[in-house]
Amino acid sequence: MSKITTCLWFKDEAEDAANYYASILPNTRVDRVTCNPADAPGGPEGSVLVVEFTLLGTPMLALNGGVAFEYNECMSLSAECADQAEVDLYWDALIADGKPEQCGWLRDKYNVPWQITPKVLMDIYSAPDKARAARAMRAMMTMVKIDVAKVLEAADGI
Structure with missing residues (x-):
């Protein structure tokens, strides 16, 4: 461990x-x-x-622990995904009996908060082209489950 x-x-x-x-x-x-x-x-x-x-x-x-405590957005499990197929796999598995939230976040059936995040999104945000990063961020902010193709289109100004 x-x-x-x-x-x-x-x-x-x-x-x-x-x-x-x-x-x-x-x-x-x-x-x-x-x-x-x-x-x-x-x-x-x-x-x-x-x-x-x-x-x-x-x-x-x-x-x-014997006592129910509520999870909140101060803590989440973040799953980095290689591509849309992995985003879909994790999202679809964890959303069953759970609840979607904004910007790639969801709550699973135990109310644990998750961020299902494509690696390419973080790569764009950390790259030197801040205008491209801003376009990607604006697109991501309109999504529930992240759509990698749409984020890339927005980042590239398409």
Whole structure:
């Protein structure tokens, strides 16, 4: 495990969430489930406490904390996508029973915020041509799911 690992807090759905992500996303798997050694705020002795899982190749934790906290936009999982096919794959998988938001953001069925971001978008933003970047940004701001072709058209002034 890396020294820094994102930990997602769930009331009592940590294992369900990790299994869900593993069932819909590539390079995702449940690695280890740790149960409560004693009654704790997260649940009774023997219930799932922590799930270590790999999410799109990144180590993660899911914790059953026993109390429901709402996620907000101050934290999101950002999935960098190589192309439109990958944007579509991640978006379509995560939006099921979830909710679309603006500019490539969505909330999955556990209300976890995600940014589904094509790599080319970040490449355009960081390139020296600021006018091109501004055109791409304006186009992206009108979208829900990012359409790579339309962003590129806008960036190129087409």
